[in-house]
Amino acid sequence: MDFLLTTLARLVIACLQALPLGVVARLGRAFGAVAGALDRRHREVARRNLARCFPEKSAAEVRALARENFRRIGENFACAVKTAAFSSEEVRTVLEFSGAEKLSPGQDGARPNVVVAIGHFGNFELYARTNLFVTGYQMATTYRGLRQPGVNALMQSLRARSGALYFERRRDAAALKDALTRPGLMLGLLADQHAGDRGARLPFFGRDCSTSLAAPVLALRYGCRLHTCLCHRTAPGRWRLEFGDEISTHAHGQPRTPEEIAADINRVFEAAIRRDPANWFWVHNRWKEGKWRRGAGEDRGKKIEDSEIA
Numbered sequence: 001m002d003f004l005l006t007t008l009a010r011l012v013i014a015c016l017q018a019l020p021l022g023v024v025a026r027l028g029r030a031f032g033a034v035a036g037a038l039d040r041r042h043r044e045v046a047r048r049n050l051a052r053c054f055p056e057k058s059a060a061e062v063r064a065l066a067r068e069n070f071r072r073i074g075e076n077f078a079c080a081v082k083t084a085a086f087s088s089e090e091v092r093t094v095l096e097f098s099g100a101e102k103l104s105p106g107q108d109g110a111r112p113n114v115v116v117a118i119g120h121f122g123n124f125e126l127y128a129r130t131n132l133f134v135t136g137y138q139m140a141t142t143y144r145g146l147r148q149p150g151v152n153a154l155m156q157s158l159r160a161r162s163g164a165l166y167f168e169r170r171r172d173a174a175a176l177k178d179a180l181t182r183p184g185l186m187l188g189l190l191a192d193q194h195a196g197d198r199g200a201r202l203p204f205f206g207r208d209c210s211t212s213l214a215a216p217v218l219a220l221r222y223g224c225r226l227h228t229c230l231c232h233r234t235a236p237g238r239w240r241l242e243f244g245d246e247i248s249t250h251a252h253g254q255p256r257t258p259e260e261i262a263a264d265i266n267r268v269f270e271a272a273i274r275r276d277p278a279n280w281f282w283v284h285n286r287w288k289e290g291k292w293r294r295g296a297g298e299d300r301g302k303k304i305e306d307s308e309i310a
Contacts, residue, residue: 006150013158016081021094024082025075025237032074036067046070046282053205054277068278072122072233079237080125084158088132095126096234097133099243102227111136111184113224117215117247117265119192120281121272122231122239127188128162130229130241137186139164140179142172180222188229189215191265192281194288200259204266205273209287216261219249226261228268233279244268 016024036043046066054062083091105111114137118127131139143159145168146152159166167176179185191212199210219226228244247264249256273280 002148002150005148006154009151009154013081013154016078017085019082021079021082021237024078028075028078029071029236030074031078032071033067035074036070042283043070045285049282049286050277052207052287053273065277066282069280069282072278073281073283075236076123076233080123081158083123083126084161088129091126091129091132094238095129095132096240097130097243098240099229100134102243102245103134103225105136113180113183113222114186115215115219115222115224115226116186116188116243117191117226117228117268118188119190119230119269119272120284121279122233124190124231125159125162126231126239126241127229128159128164130186130188130243131163133241134186134243136184138184139186139188140167140176141165141188142167142169142176142190144169145171177222180218180224187218187224189218191215191262192269192286193284194286200262202259202263202266204286205270207287211262211266213258213262215265216249216256216258219261220255220258225249228265230269230272232272232276 016027019027043066046069047062050057050062050065050069051059054065057065083094086094103111103114116127116130118124118141128139128141131137139162141164143156143166146155156166165179167173167179176187180187189212191214193212195210195212197210200213201208202211203209204211215226218224226247226249228247230242230244232240232242234240247261247268249261
């Protein structure tokens with residue numbers, strides 16, 4: 001089965017990378033529309049999430065947003081395959097960047113390590129190309145390996161072209177922690193998914209959800225600056241990365257709690273979603289029912305760090 005899936009994936013990737021980006025974007029939107037029509041379960045998840053987060057919208061508006069969301073998801077995944085093969089010069093023709101001035105050097109002129117809370121906005125694989133616009137940083141992120149070894153290796157071969165470091169969450173925790181002890185690392189961590197029973201219970205669009213504390217815990221533990229970065233679709237096959245203001249990890253000379261910091265990240269994400277609702281990954285159920293801890297505290301920080309990286 002792995003061989004068949006890997007062969008099919010190679011064929012799809014070769015076809016997409018042979019086509020112009022504009023054609024790939026249109027094909028992706030078409031595939032997304034078909035998926036939305038056939039995949040009833042995820043279609044209902046998207047509609048339910050949208051209706052609860054935007055109660056002011058009519059049922060027809062919610063359905064239209066859900067349809068557009070499926071088209072965007074298809075477009076973004078297809079375009080991510082295409083842009084993975086782009087050279088630095090080609091990436092610059094389709095990707096804008098704003099907020100580079102918010103990354104000031106340290107007192108000694110060196111680049112301090114930065115943890116960046118990212119989410120499933122737009123073509124989120126482009127986060128790995130941030131160093132085209134911000135010099136002096138080694139990009140890095142984590143990923144969860146796929147069950148099919150061949151497909152997983154193929155996906156990682158695509159991602160490796162960006163020059164970013166990729167750490168597998170279940171195997172590479174020690175290597176990631178070692179990398180965080182060296183200067184000049186910019187670590188992007190997805191922070192917009194349900195974090196299971198290890199997450200903190202925090203509000204998002206007025207409803208509690210399990211929220212990852214990995215980004216704030218790592219920023220606190222390793223003395224990193226903390227920012228957000230969001231990928232906005234500006235046109236078919238065109239995007240802009242927006243680097244956010246620094247999120248304070250300390251107040252009055254004392255560390256803030258990971259929950260307080262994560263709540264700030266949630267507010268940034270919420271504002272970005274309100275700005276362009278179809279740009280986010282609504283097919284994921286962020287608001288699953290369950291028991292989540294209400295507080296972590298510094299005494300439990302090490303446990304959170306280990307569990308959420310690995």
